[in-house]
Amino acid sequence: xxxxxxxxxxxxxxxxxxxxxxxxxxxxxxxxxxxxxxxxxxxxxxxxxxxxxxxxxxxxxxxxxxxxxxxxxxxxxxxxxxxxxxxxxxxxxxxx
Amino acid sequence: xxxxxxxxxxxxxxxxxxxxxxxxxxxxxxxxxxxxxxxxxxxxxxxxxxxxxxxxxxxxxxxxxxxxxxxxxxxxxxxxxxxxxxxxxxxxxxxxxxxxxxxxxxxxxxxxxxxxxxxxxxxxxxxxxxxxxxxxxxxxxxxxxxxxxxxxxxxxxxxxxxxxxxxxxxxxxxxxxxxxxxxxxxxxxxxxxxxxxxxxxxxxxxxxxxxxxxxxxxxxxxxxxxxxxxxxxxxxxxxxxxxxxxxxxxxxxxxxxxxxxxxxxxxxxxxxxxxxxxxxxxxxxxxxxxxxxxxxxxxxxxxxxxxxxxxxxxxxxxxxxxxxxxxxxxxxxxxxxxxxxxxxxxxxxxxxxxxxxxxxxxxxxxxxxxxxxxxxxxxxxxxxxxxxxxxxxxxxxxxxxxxxxxxxxxxxxxxxxxxxxxxxxxxxxxxxxxxxxxxxxxxxxxxxxxxxxxxxxxxxxxxxxxxxxxxxxxxxxxxxxxxxxxxxxxxxxxxxxxxxxxx
Numbered sequence: 001x002x003x004x005x006x007x008x009x010x011x012x013x014x015x016x017x018x019x020x021x022x023x024x025x026x027x028x029x030x031x032x033x034x035x036x037x038x039x040x041x042x043x044x045x046x047x048x049x050x051x052x053x054x055x056x057x058x059x060x061x062x063x064x065x066x067x068x069x070x071x072x073x074x075x076x077x078x079x080x081x082x083x084x085x086x087x088x089x090x091x092x093x094x095x096x
Numbered sequence: 097x098x099x100x101x102x103x104x105x106x107x108x109x110x111x112x113x114x115x116x117x118x119x120x121x122x123x124x125x126x127x128x129x130x131x132x133x134x135x136x137x138x139x140x141x142x143x144x145x146x147x148x149x150x151x152x153x154x155x156x157x158x159x160x161x162x163x164x165x166x167x168x169x170x171x172x173x174x175x176x177x178x179x180x181x182x183x184x185x186x187x188x189x190x191x192x193x194x195x196x197x198x199x200x201x202x203x204x205x206x207x208x209x210x211x212x213x214x215x216x217x218x219x220x221x222x223x224x225x226x227x228x229x230x231x232x233x234x235x236x237x238x239x240x241x242x243x244x245x246x247x248x249x250x251x252x253x254x255x256x257x258x259x260x261x262x263x264x265x266x267x268x269x270x271x272x273x274x275x276x277x278x279x280x281x282x283x284x285x286x287x288x289x290x291x292x293x294x295x296x297x298x299x300x301x302x303x304x305x306x307x308x309x310x311x312x313x314x315x316x317x318x319x320x321x322x323x324x325x326x327x328x329x330x331x332x333x334x335x336x337x338x339x340x341x342x343x344x345x346x347x348x349x350x351x352x353x354x355x356x357x358x359x360x361x362x363x364x365x366x367x368x369x370x371x372x373x374x375x376x377x378x379x380x381x382x383x384x385x386x387x388x389x390x391x392x393x394x395x396x397x398x399x400x401x402x403x404x405x406x407x408x409x410x411x412x413x414x415x416x417x418x419x420x421x422x423x424x425x426x427x428x429x430x431x432x433x434x435x436x437x438x439x440x441x442x443x444x445x446x447x448x449x450x451x452x453x454x455x456x457x458x459x460x461x462x463x464x465x466x467x468x469x470x471x472x473x474x475x476x477x478x479x480x481x482x483x484x485x486x487x488x489x490x491x492x493x494x495x496x497x498x499x500x501x502x503x504x505x506x507x508x509x510x511x512x513x514x515x516x517x518x519x520x521x522x523x524x525x526x527x528x529x530x531x532x533x534x535x536x537x538x539x540x541x542x543x544x545x546x547x548x549x550x551x552x553x554x555x556x557x558x559x560x561x562x563x564x565x566x567x568x569x570x571x572x573x574x575x576x577x578x579x580x581x582x583x584x585x586x587x588x589x590x591x592x593x594x595x596x597x598x599x
Contacts, residue, residue, distance in 0.1 A: 033121065040111075044246075052252050059165070059263075063158060067132070
């Protein structure tokens with residue numbers, strides 16, 4: 001699909017979106033992953049580490065969600081490009 | 097403030113395990129970031145135009161935080177690993193305080209309070225003195241643990257703030273001039289914000305990873321990222337050691353896989369240890385030999401920990417020169433001359449990036465001792481003590497030419513180490529053989545006698561060299577040249593004591 005400076009391969013967009021979805025799942029797994037804290041009675045470091053762990057897990061969940069969003073947008077873009085192209089084809093045929 | 101009972105209960109192994117978990121998380125995030133970058137690169141060829149550019153920016157907004165998060169998770173690993181080391185040291189100090197033979201009238205209760213019984217109401221001065229020593233030991237241990245806890249809390253809080261802000265990155269206004277002195281590099285790094293340092297580690301790991309004067313922790317983060325991006329058979333064993341659980345944390349301070357390969361690997365953070373030992377290996381060493389050479393560093397550190405459990409020591413394997421491959425290559429001093437500037441800069445960088453003053457020791461084996469000697473002679477060497485083991489000469493006639501106080505220059509050559517029979521020329525060797533043939537009764541003496549002059553100068557283990565010579569056990573007939581690190585060899589403990597500043 002070409003238009004001056006625009007080049008789009010919808011199939012490539014769909015493949016990329018699928019890969020991004022997979023990456024997002026792994027990021028989500030990492031956000032929820034194995035224990036990162038240390039139960040440490042009497043050590044303030046244990047409290048500080050728990051706070052850090054909670055913050056990092058939350059941020060990773062956000063990153064995972066952003067990756068999902070990117071995948072959705074790219075997939076939708078592929079669909080819209082194809083729909084636009086099909087409309088253009090129909091109009092061209094009508095004119096012809 | 098850490099209490100007596102809490103310190104007994106504290107489990108350094110649990111902190112090491114947590115450090116390893118953060119290290120694994122870091123590696124995973126690094127891979128996710130690289131995967132998103134790969135997707136973006138693939139899309140660029142299939143989707144151009146304004147929407148494609150917008151998608152590219154959107155993916156960068158995912159991949160960059162992944163890289164930054166990976167760097168900060170590794171920083172968390174470093175904080176926790178260091179905390180585990182300091183906690184172990186505090187526990188060892190505590191154990192030593194209460195395990196030492198105290199007076200029979202002295203008691204330590206479960207809260208660490210020290211009391212003295214006075215049978216018949218008569219105070220015993222010896223018992224009071226013993227009680228004071230015990231109480232001082234307990235206090236020292238609790239102070240160590242308390243300081244470690246406070247430091248870890250501060251660093252973890254910084255990492256929490258960075259995570260909450262989404263691991264911000266900011267391009268710094270400039271970078272040090274090529275060839276800038278490590279002291280200038282340290283000053284530049286110290287003036288940067290955390291966001292700027294993060295940007296440098298994530299975006300320019302090749303620069304940060306080798307820049308002497310940059311703190312070891314940052315270099316480690318950069319070099320591990322480089323290693324993860326280009327894995328290969330040459331670095332497989334290095335990767336195994338870097339990932340090793342249950343062993344002191346290793347810091348990757350330099351890596352080059354070209355040729356035989358080069359690496360600088362520290363065991364423990366050299367910027368935080370009070371004593372830092374750099375080990376320069378000899379001929380025939382490359383990346384493939386890294387586990388064995390690092391094993392020598394491990395042994396020196398293990399002995400240091402036994403001899404002085406309350407002192408912090410880090411060890412560095414400095415394998416950042418092209419070591420001669422073969423024995424005939426080792427006849428040439430050019431390998432040592434070529435390595436000199438890098439060793440000079442590295443030691444200067446250690447001094448510059450260290451938190452406060454440090455006691456630096458350079459230990460060199462075999463041809464490595466020529467590298468160290470030539471560096472000290474031609475460029476200067478930031479070291480408080482220098483130790484030569486099994487040396488073929490160090491490029492100078494006398495210890496005073498090394499630019500260090502002669503009583504801080506040490507050397508040992510085991511009686512069964514063949515290196516000391518290396519006459520400086522074939523002519524001299526032929527002369528000795530001829531003399532032995534002419535005077536057969538002198539032959540045993542001639543063959544047993546260490547040569548005063550070796551391939552690369554005066555034998556540093558010869559008393560006239562002017563350094564301090566120490567004993568190495570020659571009882572292993574087969575490994576005279578490599579036996580200095582054998583457990584039970586007094587030479588190993590002497591090196592550890594020198595590194596601890598106790599000799």
